[in-house]
Amino acid sequence: MSHYDLIVLGAGSGNMLPGDDLRHLRTAIVEPDRFGGTCLNRGCIPTKMSVVAAEAASNARAAARLGVHATVETVNWKEIRDRIFGRIDPLHDKALAYRRENGIDVYTEPARFVAPKTLLVGSEQLTADTIVVAAGSRPKLPPIPGLSDVPYHTSDTVMRIDEIPPSILIVGGGFIAAEFGHVFASFGSRVTIVQSGPRLLMAEDEQVSAAFTEAAAQRHRLFLEAQVSVVRPDGGAGITATVAGPAGEVDVHADLLLICTGRRPNTDLIDATAGGLTLDEHGHVITDEAYRTGVPGVWALGDVTNHFQLKHMANAEVRVVAHNLQHPGAERGLTSRVAPHAVFTEPQIASVGLTEQDARARGVEHVVALRRYSDTAYGWALEDTTGFAKLLVDPTARTLLGAHIFGPHAAILIQPLIQAMSLGQTVDQVARDVLYIHPALTELIEQALLDVPHPASAPQT
Numbered sequence: 001m002s003h004y005d006l007i008v009l010g011a012g013s014g015n016m017l018p019g020d021d022l023r024h025l026r027t028a029i030v031e032p033d034r035f036g037g038t039c040l041n042r043g044c045i046p047t048k049m050s051v052v053a054a055e056a057a058s059n060a061r062a063a064a065r066l067g068v069h070a071t072v073e074t075v076n077w078k079e080i081r082d083r084i085f086g087r088i089d090p091l092h093d094k095a096l097a098y099r100r101e102n103g104i105d106v107y108t109e110p111a112r113f114v115a116p117k118t119l120l121v122g123s124e125q126l127t128a129d130t131i132v133v134a135a136g137s138r139p140k141l142p143p144i145p146g147l148s149d150v151p152y153h154t155s156d157t158v159m160r161i162d163e164i165p166p167s168i169l170i171v172g173g174g175f176i177a178a179e180f181g182h183v184f185a186s187f188g189s190r191v192t193i194v195q196s197g198p199r200l201l202m203a204e205d206e207q208v209s210a211a212f213t214e215a216a217a218q219r220h221r222l223f224l225e226a227q228v229s230v231v232r233p234d235g236g237a238g239i240t241a242t243v244a245g246p247a248g249e250v251d252v253h254a255d256l257l258l259i260c261t262g263r264r265p266n267t268d269l270i271d272a273t274a275g276g277l278t279l280d281e282h283g284h285v286i287t288d289e290a291y292r293t294g295v296p297g298v299w300a301l302g303d304v305t306n307h308f309q310l311k312h313m314a315n316a317e318v319r320v321v322a323h324n325l326q327h328p329g330a331e332r333g334l335t336s337r338v339a340p341h342a343v344f345t346e347p348q349i350a351s352v353g354l355t356e357q358d359a360r361a362r363g364v365e366h367v368v369a370l371r372r373y374s375d376t377a378y379g380w381a382l383e384d385t386t387g388f389a390k391l392l393v394d395p396t397a398r399t400l401l402g403a404h405i406f407g408p409h410a411a412i413l414i415q416p417l418i419q420a421m422s423l424g425q426t427v428d429q430v431a432r433d434v435l436y437i438h439p440a441l442t443e444l445i446e447q448a449l450l451d452v453p454h455p456a457s458a459p460q461t
């Protein structure tokens, strides 16, 4: 039995916790997989490195609209994959060595609670005054009959394959499905997506979700309001799935099956309830605003506790927990409750705050402004025909309730709106008290802000 001042469970975002300010604590980190966790090894970073390569291919093909007639000769997948993981993979060894050299004990077997504040790691029991649970989440598998008898991938494995498959069947219609659909279609795969809902990206604003579904339907074979009712080996390396939808049952063959049906927190793997932690109906650890669990001295952060599944949220939570560990009695929560996100598809999508359907459902009074990329000079340069920025605004306070951008560079364009929401600036301030570079794409934001209806216009609910 070893006792520590601090044990961190999980070296994804959790690895950022033991900094200089906590150096005086006798600390252990438990990480059974790779330092850097999901974001670095199998999430945000490798997907976005793949997306940039995908965009190089798809932009070349799409350049004909600008009068540039290019062809993509070859996509060398192994070169793309090895560039990505050649950069990422060495970081694990370096991070682990760095921690050990700096006096932190690193355990490389999975931990699970056997009692409150008591962990079993391999055959060793560890206890600590303070435990930070940052054990993350993992792909959730749907109960598709036959799934265990066929080869399939999840986001954990698909970026390390050896060849681009000629065809791929993606089950799921959320952001991970959308990003991989974009990547594999850009590299030449025929992509089929089976989605149980009526549109893709159902969590987005309904107008964005509808526009994206329309764009995706032009690139991929889409089955909406459909389920894979059974999947079987096709006799070779691929699979055949029976897809049941409104038009009946269809057999779809694919060389690769990719399951993207959501993620679940790893609270079962760490036996969180044996540690006295209370879970919500989705299995997330319940904490208070300061990220304290119900067990004094045990904290939780990241995907294991929040529903956002966003790395920037997990990073912000690490900073909060680090502060709170050093300031007992003066704990704080997140400074901003504004949680933006982006989907790196084609077109790109970025969003913050309320969607229009949320505002309606909650009866939140709002006005809407919508500006199209094609109304701006840079939109002309891009020859964009589908992009838009949509703002939801409180008609009385004239502050932003939500912002949704569908089109090139959305993830960058939304930043001044995130800032305005976080700082409580009015749309009029952000529109008029700031100069926007002409003719940059940020003029889209300026024009959308200037378009926000004035008090005389009737609010919508």
Ligand SMILES: Cc1cc2nc3c(=O)[nH]c(=O)nc-3n(C[C@H](O)[C@H](O)[C@H](O)COP(=O)(O)OP(=O)(O)OC[C@H]3O[C@@H](n4cnc5c(N)ncnc54)[C@H](O)[C@@H]3O)c2cc1C
Residues within 6 Å of the ligand: 009, 010, 011, 012, 013, 014, 030, 031, 032, 033, 034, 035, 036, 037, 038, 039, 040, 042, 043, 044, 045, 047, 048, 109, 110, 111, 112, 134, 135, 136, 137, 155, 176, 266, 269, 270, 301, 302, 303, 304, 308, 309, 310, 311, 312, 313, 314
């Ligand atoms: C394909 C994909 C793309 C994504 N893209 C984005 C994006 O563009 N932007 C964005 O903001 N977010 C993105 N995310 C989400 C983001 O990766 C996560 O929100 C973030 O990594 C969560 O960090 P975490 O520290 O909570 O969990 P993790 O990074 O998963 O870290 C948890 C760690 O705990 C370890 N662990 C598990 N079980 C145990 C155990 N029993 N004992 C000890 N340790 C354990 C795990 O091995 C892991 O290393 C993406 C996710 C995926 C899957």
